[in-house]
Structure formats: structure tokens, C-alpha cells
Amino acid sequence: MTLRLILVRHAKSGWDDPLQDDHDRVLNPRGRDAAPRIGTWLATRGYRPAEVVSSTARRTLETWERMAPLLGEGTVMRRDPGLYHAGAERMLETLNGCAVSPVLMLGHNPGIADFAARLLRKPPDSPRFARYPTCATLIADFDTDDWSMVAFGTGTVIDFITPKDLEG
Template sequence: MTKRLILIRHTKSSWDDPLLPDRERPLNKRGKHAAESLGGWLASRGYLPDEVICSDARRTQETWERIAPALATAPEPRLTDRLYEANSDTMLAVLRHATGDTVLMLGHNPGLAEFAHRLVARAPLEPEFQRYPTGATLVAEFEIGDWSEAAPGMAAALDFVVPRQLED
């Protein structure tokens, strides 16, 4: 059996209010547009999640809210504080409790980039994969029957994109 993971770093956030707590930072205009573009890209390739696990930070929630309208079916996200400032091990632990066949996880760097690098057996050739900038999206498949079996190095990278590549 195959399980698919869509791993997204939130899009560009606003730094307009330096007094705003980090967890409360919203997306900026560029981030909003990038998230909408990612939604279109996911839909055009048939990458449709049946489960969404999202950091409870405002910018990750807003990223999902901008992606979701482009998808034929958009499940309600499961918000968790465990993905905020999470390291790779924590992200893997969260993923191992997923129940969907196609899971979308939305989180933050540096943990998300580390997680992506650890999961794939072979990294995508795209140079931006190393940096995993805002909005970076990896689509990977695992030959497993249950997410509890997921482990580092088991995933095959199917696709990778950064919002800049989707600009008109």
C-alpha cells in the first residue's frame, strides 16, 4: 500500500508589527498570493489531501486557508501546537499518528527542512530543496500500510516546488 505526504512550509509572513508575538504573525501580501498559487498547483497535479495537520500558528493556518479553496475537497485541518518550532523527530511522531492516505502537513523551519531531508531516500534535484524557503512544498510517497511504519529514508520524492516557480 502507498501513503502520500505533502509537506509545506508556511508562505511569507508579515513583520509589519515587531511587537506581535511570533505565533501570531499573519501572512503578508506575497504570502497570501503564494499560498493561493500552491493550492492551484496541488489541484492541477491531483495532490488532494484527505487529512491536514497544521501548526496552530496564525501564518500556517492562513496558508492552509488560502490553499484549500483550490482543492476539490478540503478537509478541516487538525491544529496542533506540536508542529510549532518542532524538530524533525517531533514531526515524525506527529505523522505516525496520521490516519489519511494523503496527508498534508504545514509547519515551520528549521524543523520542516530537516524533516524533509531525513524522510526522502534521494533528495529532489531542485537546488531550493536544500534551503526549503517559505512555501516550499515536497510531495513524497511511502510504501507502507500505516503511518506508524514511516521512518527516515523511506520516502520517494515525487515532486517539489517553491512559489517563485509558480509566478505568472
């Protein structure tokens, strides 16, 4: 059996209020536009999550809220405070605890870029991958039937996209 991960960095957020706590920042207009475009891209390719695991930051939750209507019913949503600015090791630990496939994980840089790079056998052929810009989305498969068996260097790239790639 194969397990599938959909790894999404939150969409672009605003810095309008310098006094606002980072955890509470919301999406800016560009981010509010990008999240549903990525959601549509996922839906048209059949990349529909069975489980979503998200950081508790407002911008990650809002990213999912804007994607969810495009990806159908029946998705289990789990908010994980440990994913807020998590490093690659913490993200892998969270993934190892998942139960169904596909999993969509929503997180932040710099951790998500490091996690994506370390998770794969070989990176995608994209100049944007190393930077993992806002709303970047990786689809990766793992040759196992148990998330607890997923380790760094075991993923195979299926797809990678950024909002910029969809501007066509």
C-alpha cells in the first residue's frame, strides 16, 4: 500500500498590525486568493485529504477554511499546537501519528521547507522548492501502509505547485 502526504505552507499573511501577535495574523488579499486556487488545483487532480493536521495559527486555519469547500466532505480536521513554527523533526513526529491517507499537513517556514527537503528521496524539479513560498504544495507518496514507518529520505515526489505557477 502507498500513503500520500499533501504538504502545504500557509497562504500569504498580513503584517498590517505590528502589535498583533504572530499566531493571530490573518491572510492578506493575495493569500485569500491563493488558498482557493491551490484547493481547486488539488481537487482537479484528485488530491483530496482524508485527514488534515494544521498548526493552530490563524493563517494556517484560514488557509484550510478557504481550501476545504473545494475538496469535499468527510475530512477529519485536527489542530495541533505543536506544528506552530515546528521544525522538521516535530513535523515528522506528527505525521508518524496519523492514521489515514491522504494526509494534508499545514505549517510554516522555515520548518516546512526543511521538512519537505529532508522527507524526499529526490527533490522536485522546481526552482521554488527550496524556498517553499507561501501556499507551496507538495504531493509525496510513501511505500508503506503505516505512517509510523515514514522516515526522512523515503518520500517520492508526485507533484509540486506554488500559486505563482498557477498565474499562467
